Amino acid sequence: MSHLNVAVDTVGVADATPDEKQPWAELGLKDDEYQRIREILGRRPTQSELAMYSIMWSEHCSYKSSKVHLRQFGEKNPKTPRLLAGIGENAGVIAIDENIAVTFKVESHNHPSYVEPKQGAATGVGGIIRDIIAMGARPIAVMDSLRFGAIDHPDTARVLPGVVDGVGHYGNCVGLPNIGGETYFDPCYQGNPLVNALSVGVMPRSRLQSMQASGVGNTVILLGAKTGRDGIGGVSVLASATFSESGEDDARPSVQVGDPFTEKLLIEVCLELFDAGLVVGVQDLGGAGLTCALSETAAAGDGGMHVDLELVPLRAKGMEPQDILASESQERMLLIVDPAKAEEVLARSRRWGLLATEIGTVTDTGRLVIDFHGQTVVDVPPKSLADEGPVYHRPIAEPNDLGLIAVDRAETLPRPTSDEEIRQTVLDMAASPNLCDKTWITEQYDSSVFGNTVLGTPHDAGVVRLDEQTGVGIAISLDGNGRFARLDPYVGAQLSLAEAYRNVAVTGATPIAISDCLNFGSPEDPHVMWQFERAVTGIADGCQKLGIPVTGGNVSFYNQTGRDAIHPTPVIGVLGVIGDVHRRIPLGLGKTGDTIALIGETREELSGSEWASVKHGHLGGVPPIVDLDHEMKLAELMSRLAETEQLAAAHDLSEGGLAQTLVEAICHSGLGAQILLPEGADPFTYLFSESSGRVLVVIPRGQELAVRTACEQRGLPITPLGVTDANTDGLHLRDHFDIGRAELEASWKGRIGAQLGE
Amino acid sequence: MSARVGVVTFPGSLDDRDAARAVRLAGGEPVALWHDDAALAGVDAVFLPGGFSYGDALRCGAIARFSQVMDTVKAAAAQGMPVLGVCNGFQVLCESHLLPGALVRNAHLRYRNRPARLRVETSRTAWTRLYQPGAEVVFPAKHGEGRYVADEAVLDELEAQGRVVFRYLDNPNGSMRDIAGVTNEAGNVVGLMPHPEHAVDELTGPSADGLGIVASVLAHLTGAADTSGVSR
Numbered sequence: 005m006s007h008l009n010v011a012v013d014t015v016g017v018a019d020a021t022p023d024e025k026q027p028w029a030e031l032g033l034k035d036d037e038y039q040r041i042r043e044i045l046g047r048r049p050t051q052s053e054l055a056m057y058s059i060m061w062s063e064h065c066s067y068k069s070s071k072v073h074l075r076q077f078g079e080k081n082p083k084t085p086r087l088l089a090g091i092g093e094n095a096g097v098i099a100i101d102e103n104i105a106v107t108f109k110v111e112s113h114n115h116p117s118y119v120e121p122k123q124g125a126a127t128g129v130g131g132i133i134r135d136i137i138a139m140g141a142r143p144i145a146v147m148d149s150l151r152f153g154a155i156d157h158p159d160t161a162r163v164l165p166g167v168v169d170g171v172g173h174y175g176n177c178v179g180l181p182n183i184g185g186e187t188y189f190d191p192c193y194q195g196n197p198l199v200n201a202l203s204v205g206v207m208p209r210s211r212l213q214s215m216q217a218s219g220v221g222n223t224v225i226l227l228g229a230k231t232g233r234d235g236i237g238g239v240s241v242l243a244s245a246t247f248s249e250s251g252e253d254d255a256r257p258s259v260q261v262g263d264p265f266t267e268k269l270l271i272e273v274c275l276e277l278f279d280a281g282l283v284v285g286v287q288d289l290g291g292a293g294l295t296c297a298l299s300e301t302a303a304a305g306d307g308g309m310h311v312d313l314e315l316v317p318l319r320a321k322g323m324e325p326q327d328i329l330a331s332e333s334q335e336r337m338l339l340i341v342d343p344a345k346a347e348e349v350l351a352r353s354r355r356w357g358l359l360a361t362e363i364g365t366v367t368d369t370g371r372l373v374i375d376f377h378g379q380t381v382v383d384v385p386p387k388s389l390a391d392e393g394p395v396y397h398r399p400i401a402e403p404n405d406l407g408l409i410a411v412d413r414a415e416t417l418p419r420p421t422s423d424e425e426i427r428q429t430v431l432d433m434a435a436s437p438n439l440c441d442k443t444w445i446t447e448q449y450d451s452s453v454f455g456n457t458v459l460g461t462p463h464d465a466g467v468v469r470l471d472e473q474t475g476v477g478i479a480i481s482l483d484g485n486g487r488f489a490r491l492d493p494y495v496g497a498q499l500s501l502a503e504a505y506r507n508v509a510v511t512g513a514t515p516i517a518i519s520d521c522l523n524f525g526s527p528e529d530p531h532v533m534w535q536f537e538r539a540v541t542g543i544a545d546g547c548q549k550l551g552i553p554v555t556g557g558n559v560s561f562y563n564q565t566g567r568d569a570i571h572p573t574p575v576i577g578v579l580g581v582i583g584d585v586h587r588r589i590p591l592g593l594g595k596t597g598d599t600i601a602l603i604g605e606t607r608e609e610l611s612g613s614e615w616a617s618v619k620h621g622h623l624g625g626v627p628p629i630v631d632l633d634h635e636m637k638l639a640e641l642m643s644r645l646a647e648t649e650q651l652a653a654a655h656d657l658s659e660g661g662l663a664q665t666l667v668e669a670i671c672h673s674g675l676g677a678q679i680l681l682p683e684g685a686d687p688f689t690y691l692f693s694e695s696s697g698r699v700l701v702v703i704p705r706g707q708e709l710a711v712r713t714a715c716e717q718r719g720l721p722i723t724p725l726g727v728t729d730a731n732t733d734g735l736h737l738r739d740h741f742d743i744g745r746a747e748l749e750a751s752w753k754g755r756i757g758a759q760l761g762e
Numbered sequence: 763m764s765a766r767v768g769v770v771t772f773p774g775s776l777d778d779r780d781a782a783r784a785v786r787l788a789g790g791e792p793v794a795l796w797h798d799d800a801a802l803a804g805v806d807a808v809f810l811p812g813g814f815s816y817g818d819a820l821r822c823g824a825i826a827r828f829s830q831v832m833d834t835v836k837a838a839a840a841q842g843m844p845v846l847g848v849c850n851g852f853q854v855l856c857e858s859h860l861l862p863g864a865l866v867r868n869a870h871l872r873y874r875n876r877p878a879r880l881r882v883e884t885s886r887t888a889w890t891r892l893y894q895p896g897a898e899v900v901f902p903a904k905h906g907e908g909r910y911v912a913d914e915a916v917l918d919e920l921e922a923q924g925r926v927v928f929r930y931l932d933n934p935n936g937s938m939r940d941i942a943g944v945t946n947e948a949g950n951v952v953g954l955m956p957h958p959e960h961a962v963d964e965l966t967g968p969s970a971d972g973l974g975i976v977a978s979v980l981a982h983l984t985g986a987a988d989t990s991g992v993s994r
Binding site for chain 1: 774873876
């Protein structure tokens with residue numbers, strides 16, 4: 005092995021040269037943070053140590069700005085025996101029954117996906133999959149929540165196809181079905197697209213893994229890809245800073261490159277090792293690479309760790325110790341194993357053609373000591389890296405424009421009045437970027453590998469079978485609404501929570517847990533911190549009310565270019581359980597003669613709506629009312645009606661209101677709908693209001709009374725709207741207008757591809 | 763005793779479990795085979811599943827061709843053993859020269875996942891004998907490199923000998939003459955791009971039409987004379 009001629013900055017050298025000037029500021033550390041490192045170590049840090057602290061104390065790894073607020077999740081989380089592992093683990097683990105557990109998590113990969121869309125998005129998917137493996141689970145599905153700038157902006161044509169290619173390529177090659185997600189366009193995401201990826205995995209409860217490096221004398225093994233120069237500075241430089249307005253930063257070398265083939269091998273090898281009982285502790289390598297994995301496993305263990313860094317297999321020449329420690333090369337895992345079993349671990353890895361290398365040992369020193377060719381380059385207390393990073397109480401200030409925004413209500417905007425105008429509005433809305441058919445995107449994703457996908461895109465939630473014998477399954481939905489959160493981050497976050505919760509319930513599943521991805525601007529802006537605090541409080545209060553725990557998630561700050569931050573965008577993933585997937589409720593219109601009805605109340609709520617945005621470019625007023633009591637009753641009703649098989653189909657109402665829900669149900673089912681609006685209802689409001697807590701249900705003949713009674717017993721308003729009819733061509737809105745299927749589909753379909761020139 | 767159908771796992775195989783499920787649901791006994799092991803464990807037929815064997819290095823299926831197991835599969839196929847390749851498995855069969863032609867990048871250059879309507883062109887293969895010729899089936903097609911190409915002369919020969927097994931009704935990838943699947947001269951080796959193993963029940967797939975593939979080979983192996991169609 006070629007050794008460097010450059011003098012290595014060892015602990016000894018650091019002791020002897022206390023006054024050496026160090027680039028702490030360039031690495032993103034503040035003056036007081038650097039001084040604290042010196043206090044912890046009783047000397048100046050070596051170059052390697054400085055790199056490790058700068059990474060572990062970055063916003064991305066330490067959650068230093070968000071920590072004080074995120075505490076609420078733990079404090080307000082309802083106690084549930086289902087929660088087997090929660091916040092602080094790689095991913096939350098939820099018991100499904102006495103044998104099976106599920107783990108799921110949503111994470112962002114926003115900054116890399118703007119710099120290099122395909123690899124940025126691909127490695128986002130890869131990273132979240134490894135979190136799932138690290139808990140002991142087999143990943144069984146992925147979802148993606150994507151937000152781009154305006155659809156007709158030239159840069160969207162660069163970012164969108166790359167991101168979709170990356171999400172698809174990684175998921176398809178690693179063999180995971182993509183079971184749903186969302187895609188939105190808004191100019192506020194122009195320089196800061198959001199790529200949030202969710203993965204879910206399943207395991208026998210007995211296979212739950214730990215990240216502890218425990219057991220003195222145990223062997224530390226690095227599994228997977230070789231370590232290269234890719235991704236150095238990914239978390240500290242890229243994810244923890246704002247893009248400059250000039251757009252001249254070339255951060256491409258900070259983006260990692262993914263290899264899903266190696267990830268597939270990692271999945272198979274890890275599961276084989278877990279099943280054979282060969283693993284004491286496991287941690288994935290993602291953002292912050294070896295630095296994070298070594299310090300977190302050592303900190304979680306009861307002793308220390310010794311690592312010989314020159315044993316790490318490299319794919320680039322001349323890498324210095326701090327480069328090896330900081331590299332974010334993908335598809336790597338760290339294993340802690342009994343030395344007596346190390347040979348078997350290596351042999352099983354070899355059988356799959358996967359590299360596995362012993363690089364260190366668990367010790368009883370209480371220190372993380374890293375040698376490089378026999379010279380000690382790191383000697384630190386691991387907890388000081390992993391657990392004792394800085395905590396900030398950032399200033400918080402309510403934005404000055406809140407009052408002005410609140411009175412600028414969309415309800416006062418000019419509306420279409422004649423039937424012809426409303427008819428045209430239905431078509432225009434169906435063709436608008438956020439409401440149009442997303443097949444161009446979703447058909448680039450495998451949805452059926454594993455053969456367990458019961459519902460996928462475009463259903464309200466993805467439904468996956470877990471057990472072929474019992475039919476037990478899960479439902480997951482991933483939802484966000486930045487516009488509502490911009491108007492009121494507390495209510496907006498709860499509206500997203502309510503929507504994801506309802507989307508799961510609409511399939512007949514019972515919501516049991518959430519994971520959240522919190523996308524915000526710079527935490528150094530007090531207005532952004534105010535939005536963040538309000539959104540977190542909204543989610544924590546909402547989950548407390550709904551009785552479902554927050555199991556983990558991710559915070560993405562610095563989604564802003566210059567002074568322009570994105571809309572605050574909390575994205576919520578809700579997990580539900582369904583006893584028998586055969587009883588899931590699909591999207592559609594059932595069959596001819598079935599009754600179409602609306603559950604929930606339609607109020608005049610147009611502020612923050614898709615209509616206000618599309619037709620007026622307007623964002624103002626107050627968002628719709630959120631009523632979590634109502635949502636709980638609705639969810640209980642849906643679960644009951646699924647069990648008794650009294651619904652043929654159901655569909656949540658959200659962006660675009662009732663009009664869009666009907667368009668989707670008609671286009672998806674291939675059937676027609678005859679609709680009669682309730683007496684006295686204003687057609688425009690009834691069709692386009694975005695009141696929360698509503699579901700369109702399709703009731704088979706003979707079940708109308710039973711369903712009505714079930715609603716009345718729960719105090720849920722139900723309004724019959726019409727019937728399904730195969731002979732009706734598209735949408736017939738009695739006394740108002742007809743829209744034929746061909747015209748509906750011509751508006752709704754093919755928009756994304758056409759916009760991208762395909 | 764039910765027939766034993768081997769399902770090969772290459773590094774990067776993705777649909778091996780699903781292929782095994784299809785075998786089981788159709789009444790066969792799935793047997794796991796390993797790429798690096800020449801032994802066929804006494805199986806009666808072999809199913810090469812979809813995926814990205816060896817990470818699609820070089821070309822799809824190009825490395826799998828040189829695997830230990832494929833040496834044995836080639837020899838067994840020459841002796842008449844039924845062999846099916848789906849998606850990446852079809853690519854492996856073409857690379858191995860067990861089937862003519864090649865699968866190249868889709869004409870539109872993207873990976874595309876759609877339920878594909880197919881016409882079963884012949885029941886004179888080990889894997890389609892229970893279908894009625896001309897029957898329409900729906901299997902998911904999902905691939906980036908699924909455009910079937912061959913010399914005009916080869917295509918003419920395939921047509922003349924009735925060796926085009928499946929044809930797309932809505933060609934999703936630009937395949938020549940809408941070809942979705944072909945067979946060898948003996949009719950024991952069949953390759954197709956769309957996935958019958960993902961069409962084994964209405965709950966998880968667009969249809970249950972795919973069960974007929976494995977049911978056909980089981981009937982072929984037991985020599986059953988039953989040729990009543992299982993297709994719609």
